[in-house]
Amino acid sequence: MEEIYAILKEVRPEYDFKGSEDYVEDGFLDSFDIITIVSMLEEKYHIQIDGLDIIPDNFCTAAAIIGLLKKNGVII
């Protein structure tokens, strides 16, 4: 979980992600931030995230991002 928070903090250092229940709804992440996160996750975990999975629901919480990583075979 902390690895994900570190990535989120790197993308948008101004926000307290641990205090949000929905990063997209709260305006913490926009479409370009999500693309940036996808790129960072792909590089860090050596995966290719399916374009159909790049939707706000998969990036609205750290748990959702972990779920996406698990779907891509990442053990976290």
Next chain:
Amino acid sequence: MDAVFKGKKISGILSILPETESYFDDEVENYDFPPKQTMRLKKIMGFNKHRLAREDSTASAFCIAGLKYLLENGRISKGEIGAIIVVTLSPDYFLPQISNIIHGECCLGKEVLCMDIPQGCCGYLLGLFQSFMLLEHMKDKKVLLFNADVLSHKVSRQDRNDFPLIGDVSTISIIENNEDVGVIRFRLFADGFRRKALMIPAGGFAIPCTAETAKIEALEDGNKRSLDNLHMDGTEVFNFVQNEVPPMLDAMFSDCNLKKEEIDYFLFHQPNKFMLQKLADKAEIPSEKCFMNIVENYGNPSGASIPVNIALNLKDKFLNNKYLCCLAAFGSGLTWGTVIMELGNMEFCEEIETNL
């Protein structure tokens, strides 16, 4: 909509570039985002440099400069022209149309048909479709298809989500009847329910431009733009492309009894590198057959992106050989489509630079 044509050829493509290049690195300070965060997008999205028309340049000026070049250099004669079609979202005026302006400025004959089609990123496919239909009635005459826009004029320079993407390049394609060309298959779709995903809210009769609509406002997403400016809902457009385009291609190939391996080049609209790579991955298209370098060199030139792609990447190959190509485009409307056709053996395929 599905359609099949036979014996229609793109015999020449001219790409008309404005000479001004603007570099992403120099624009980073214009945006209200930390520079480090913005610079990350350079590699991901393929932002490097883009071509921008002068603030006083119009789409018609690019068209006229291009046609005069073709006429002066013997690429076409006035007597061969049967129709001019202009696909644009950047009209000079509500009236007259750009095609009529070209017609007058280039002194074309009264029998030449003039037609403007307001279309964005899918504009090359729609323009080809209309051109092929007209050619059914034109025998030896040719259609000049112009794809021309100066959309940078409609994008806020403080909008990091839209401005780095936009590029102003216009093209002219010469299209004619040619019995040596085989079957051409079209498949076109629209979904007006999602029309607001790409929009310039003000400027038409619904919301005329006023001092109020021109006011630049700071938005929740960190960008600054006005109602006069173009805006793309990135999430909506990305999901639209990923959901609609790969199945469309699969169905097209299945219905044509074709394998993707049989295609020499996939010539897609060029929104940005990230979206194109994800699309190619999803559609299982090898990267070496699908160029993704238009945004990094010119920016996204809207409806001109496919001929711009050809003129940049394939100008030499397309002069002396024929290739089976899959064209695909997707964008405002929302509109999307694909065409499978042979391209090549062109009489010319070139780029020129203007001071417009």
